Amino acid sequence: MELSKKLREAYKACAHQVPGNGPRNIGVLKQAFAEIDAGLESxxxxxxxxxxxxxxxxxxxxxxxxxxxxxxxxxxxxxxxxxxxxxxxxxxxxxxxxxxxxxxxxxxxxxxxxxxxxxxxxxxxxxxxxxxxxxxxxxxxxxxxxxxxxxxxxxxxxxxxxxxxxxxxxxxxxxxxxxxxxxxxxxxxxxxxxxxxxxxxxxxxxxxxxxxxxxxxxxxxxxxxxxxxxxxxxxxxxxxxSLYPYILSADYSFEKRRDRFPAYLNGARELAAMYNGCHGVRTRPLVPVSNMFHVHFPLPKEKIEPVFLAVVEETGVGLTAVVYAVDEESSYFEISIGDNYGTIPKEKLQQAFSLLDEKMEVTLR
CATH class of the missing domain: 3.40.640.10 (Type I PLP-dependent aspartate aminotransferase-like (Major domain))
Structure with missing residues (x-):
């Protein structure tokens, strides 16, 4: 199986996905509609x-x-x-x-x-x-x-x-x-x-x-x-x-998360610090100013994908589903912090980043 596909599938199946607000599935819509009056006109x-x-x-x-x-x-x-x-x-x-x-x-x-x-x-x-x-x-x-x-x-x-x-x-x-x-x-x-x-x-x-x-x-x-x-x-x-499925889910989600953005920023900064503590890894910005940032590597994606595949397979923590090529010698991915981050046990994160650091040190030799 292609390495990029293996990484995506391992990430999708893992116990702890670090970025995002959770799966985008039909359950999201069902939650939004759970308390809506069935007689509400569209x-x-x-x-x-x-x-x-x-x-x-x-x-x-x-x-x-x-x-x-x-x-x-x-x-x-x-x-x-x-x-x-x-x-x-x-x-x-x-x-x-x-x-x-x-x-x-x-x-x-x-x-x-x-x-x-x-x-x-x-x-x-x-x-x-x-x-x-x-x-x-x-x-x-x-x-x-x-x-x-x-x-x-x-x-x-x-x-x-x-x-x-x-x-x-x-x-x-x-x-x-x-x-x-x-x-x-x-x-x-x-x-x-x-x-x-x-x-x-x-x-x-x-x-x-x-x-x-x-x-x-x-x-x-x-x-x-x-x-x-x-x-x-x-x-x-x-x-x-009618656009009501989008509108009602947007309203529900906005009310659910409108007070959580400071926590997302704090989570992004905490996570960026962990990335920057690993061999050869740097974030942009170094200290995030929102819930999102990029993670950069001085190695091609073909050498970085096995690292993140090993992390997710050995720890159950999915740090990313995809790695992008910048050029033949460097790569990166984007991460956005949402609800998921606060649900991951700190010891699991520490385990994942300890392994990431070890794998990067070896890969950079």
Missing amino acids: DTYGKGPVIEDFENKMAGVLGKEKAVFFPSGTMAQQIAMRIWCDELSLHKVAYHPLCHLEIHEEDGLKKLHRIESVLLADKNRLITLADVQELGSDVACLLLELPQREIGGELPEFDELVAISDYCREEGIKLHMDGARLFEVLPYYQKTAAEVCQLFDSVYISLYKGVGGIAGAILAGSEPFAKEAFIWKRRHGGDLI
Whole structure:
């Protein structure tokens, strides 16, 4: 059997999976629906109490006038860019070279909306105020991702965000937040979601990442922005006849986890310290600023996969299901801390990391 597949299957079958909130199976939906009145009416094409009440609730959490539920973040963010470009009659936006719109959406922004992208900063670092100032006012919108996932979940300091926000408003540039992991960064900033979102003209949040719902997203902003977003969602076919399974699971999961994000950050920092204590292993960031980080190795994935396969087979602790190649000489994987981490006995973690350290020391020789 292929080594990568063996690692995935061993991880799936192990007793203790370190990252995540648990299995994504039908049981998640059954839990969300367990206490729902069976007579509750579903939403219909984006209307009805089920969807409208949830949208209003999330608008309040984010400190925005209105919010619109979307089946996907990809749809929501492309639409946000289109709204701002149309408003300013300027079909050009700026974002990080490793932005989701640039590398994961098959050029959807360009092909569907004819919007040109300007890539800011080197791909290995965060966008800074200096980068934004070099733009002038030649773009309709600047998109900032909090945290910047593809470089390990790094995050600008809050003062830097304030400075970028002030500059964009002075220059008439709309500022949009890719807040797929917004709730995960709030413990680091020591701010509420509304306090962070007030710096932005529009905000997207994911409802299935740290929140742990089945799928879905929220796009929030002013009343006029939300009205346009609703129309564009209809144009994109995003108004399914009913979206209530996603909405009810998102609401259930949000209430279940909204107070757990500080614990997730503490868990990520504890786990990163254990990784950094092993031979040849380094995390990015060295000290996590959210519940996610990357784990890097100075060896190709073909030499790292057997190490993690041995750890899971010998200890029952699954540290990762997959290892990615950076190049022919290095590799990495991403980890996000959720509910699972707090359920693993500390002695089992210590056993797993002791074995990881031993295996890495031997592998590096």
